[in-house]
Amino acid sequence: AEEKALLKARYVPENKVSNQLLSTMMDTSDEWISSRTGIRARNIVTDENTSDLCTKVAEKLLKKSAKKASDLDFIIVATMTPDYGTPSVACLVQGNISATKAFAFDISAACSGFVYALSVAEKLIRTGKKLGMVIGGETLSKVIDWDDRTTAVLFGDGAAGILLEASDEQHFFNEKLQADGQRAKSLTSGYVKNQSPFYKETSDSSGYLQMNGRDIYDFSLKDVTKNLSDIVEDDVDYLLLHQANKRIIEKISKKINVPREKFLTNMEQNGNTSAASIPLLLDESVENGVLKLGSNQKIVLTGYGGGLTWGSILLTL
Numbered sequence: 001a002e003e004k005a006l007l008k009a010r011y012v013p014e015n016k017v018s019n020q021l022l023s024t025m026m027d028t029s030d031e032w033i034s035s036r037t038g039i040r041a042r043n044i045v046t047d048e049n050t051s052d053l054c055t056k057v058a059e060k061l062l063k064k065s066a067k068k069a070s071d072l073d074f075i076i077v078a079t080m081t082p083d084y085g086t087p088s089v090a091c092l093v094q095g096n097i098s099a100t101k102a103f104a105f106d107i108s109a110a111c112s113g114f115v116y117a118l119s120v121a122e123k124l125i126r127t128g129k130k131l132g133m134v135i136g137g138e139t140l141s142k143v144i145d146w147d148d149r150t151t152a153v154l155f156g157d158g159a160a161g162i163l164l165e166a167s168d169e170q171h172f173f174n175e176k177l178q179a180d181g182q183r184a185k186s187l188t189s190g191y192v193k194n195q196s197p198f199y200k201e202t203s204d205s206s207g208y209l210q211m212n213g214r215d216i217y218d219f220s221l222k223d224v225t226k227n228l229s230d231i232v233e234d235d236v237d238y239l240l241l242h243q244a245n246k247r248i249i250e251k252i253s254k255k256i257n258v259p260r261e262k263f264l265t266n267m268e269q270n271g272n273t274s275a276a277s278i279p280l281l282l283d284e285s286v287e288n289g290v291l292k293l294g295s296n297q298k299i300v301l302t303g304y305g306g307g308l309t310w311g312s313i314l315l316t317l
């Protein structure tokens with residue numbers, strides 16, 4: 001069977017933090033942030049963790065559909081900010097909604113996580129599973145060094161996802177998933193120090209998110225562009241790239257010679273939400289009518305970031 005991306009849903013914490021507010025907390029300005037990144041505000045949790053955001057999305061997806069939690073065969077959560085190493089966020093969600101038949105696991109591929117997870121989910125459907133949930137969710141605010149203005153102004157919290165059901169229509173047409181571990185240190189987060197009395201701690205890695213912006217910028221322009229040129233076809237209606245930075249999207253659109261208006265964006269009010277950015281953009285674009293489920297619109301989803309990982313999927317709605 002082929003997969004059919006049924007429904008979308010999203011949930012962001014209600015605490016909206018503007019550039020203006022950040023400028024009272026650290027040496028930055030609305031002008032600098034919005035001109036360099038396209039970000040004007042982001043949503044930051046005050047009492048929720050990643051599993052709480054993802055559970056809200058799961059409940060919304062089920063409510064929107066005629067499906068029950070007990071119908072689910074699997075739940076995949078893409079996140080780089082899980083509540084725990086174990087249990088996975090997906091298992092916490094499975095427990096919260098009592099999806100007792102579903103197996104559940106997380107995927108760690110940073111800002112490519114949702115695309116990687118969707119690729120895996122499509123294979124599960126194609127080999128016989130009937131109904132699955134794929135959610136991208138992050139609470140990046142807990143790994144940010146709030147004294148480091150170069151990263152603190154970029155990231156936000158949120159979650160969004162889709163319900164996938166087996167159908168006899170083909171919706172997936174092409175995909176290209178890539179990684180390069182030799183450039184892993186360009187973006188790190190969540191290092192766990194070994195506390196054992198036997199261990200001679202040597203690493204200077206911190207649990208905080210650390211990013212070499214220049215390296216990531218250059219990687220995005222070079223490798224993502226190449227990946228996209230292998231995937232994009234002339235009749236693609238829209239491209240939904242990971243929402244990291246408005247300028248990089250403009251540069252990529254020029255480099256692959258695809259009109260800028262085909263690139264949907266929503267970083268302005270969400271910031272960079274890593275694995276949640278593409279499903280957030282998907283749900284907002286369906287809600288505002290730009291994307292129409294069942295319309296056969298041809299779209300490309302492209303993630304890129306920590307790992308380093310990057311990847312695209314070409315599909316029809």
Ligand SMILES: O=C(O)C1CCN(c2ccc(-c3cc(CO)ccc3Cl)cn2)CC1
Pocket residue numbers: 036037111154187212213214216217220244245248272274304305306
């Ligand atoms: O000085 C400036 O203009 C600064 C320069 C540094 N900036 C960056 C650098 C890299 C990213 C980024 C992050 C990820 C990870 O999700 C993926 C892809 C990208 Cl391109 C976002 N912003 C902000 C503006």
